[in-house]
Amino acid sequence: MPELPEVETTRRGIAPYLEGKRVTQLIVRDRRLRWPIPEDLAIQIEDQVFTRIDRRAKYLLMHIGGGVLIGHLGMSGNMRLVPIGTPAAKHAHVDIELDSGLALRYTDPRRFGALLWSNDPMAHPLLASLGPEPLSEAFNGELLYQRSRGKRSAVKPFIMDNAVVVGVGNIYASEALFAAGIDPRREAGRISKARYVQLALEIKRILAYAIERGGTTLRDFTGGDGQPGYFKQELFVYGRGGELCKVCGRTLSECRLGQRSSVYCSSCQR
Known part of the structure; x- marks a missing residue:
């Protein structure tokens, strides 16, 4: 299972390709992750611009438009930037196409990960009761x-x-x-x-x-x-x-x- 360093590595890897880029299209091939991908996610993120990519624990917080796309890699998931139109392998469940010509592709063979939407991520049930970050001053x-x-x-x-x-x-x-x-x-x-x-x-x-x-x-x-x-x-x-x-x-x-x-x-x- 990807742990905090792997998730932070992913954040650092994808952030330069997302921040400041506009979503042109959301392609969902399979909504059946650990929690179903919201039906209205395209309405929330299409034609919106990613402003900041953060991390809280093992969750990626992708700020876009008026809310945050919460991503979790589960046990076997990953996020990659691929050229738009790259053929999708069996477990490539989601593509978020960008105006740069690239797409953020979410792949998850075991489907234990998540892509959720929240207007207030820190109050989301998955994040509200989390302890301090281990690299913060609050942890000692x-x-x-x-x-x-x-x-x-x-x-x-x-x-x-x-x-x-x-x-x-x-x-x-x-x-x-x-x-x-x-x-x-x-x-x-x-x-x-x-x-x-x-x-x-x-x-x-x-x-x-x-x-x-x-x-x-x-x-x-x-x-x-x-x-x-x-x-x-x-x-x-x-x-x-x-x-x-x-x-x-x-x-x-x-x-x-x-x-x-x-x-x-x-x-x-x-």
Whole structure:
């Protein structure tokens, strides 16, 4: 599933081709995404100009006309700029044609993504209860410490909770916990403030670095400009269960936490 760095990579990739461009035609080949594409979307965006492309958590916020087109890549979706008239593959559900001669094409084989319309996106049910952005000043170790008090759940699903902080998915939660030396199975409410300060710093560092490197290349995802991300080759634990730890050389362990596979080093993480 594309995580925050992949979504931010997509935003940066498509924004220069959308901002200031007018929509000439909306082509919807299949409305059956996770939530149906609104029937009146063409009325909302045709002949309107994209003014700004933002991101909130894993949602792309495409400001156009009097509202915002909310995009989510789901588990396997992507957005590409293609020349108008480019033949559509099987899962190319939507083309937003622009006056530049390009079209923003949304492709989603599993159809778990979304394209929704809102006049007030921050009040939309999908966004209204989200926690702070991990790269913002609002997110820090003090926040993690305060919100973890009394929590008996493991720390990994705790930091993956979008009500606590957005965008820390499975890959980056695993990597940040390894970098901070924290066992992902540890009870969230029993971790000290000092260790949460370190964890918050590692979350910020790793996410920022992954964004700079173009995200993490997964089976179903490449960056918004069609180029793959380059962070995957630098992963320390995610997807490496049974391999040797790059730091201490011991075999990495694997468990299930919150219905997700979690890889960790029992020697480096306590």
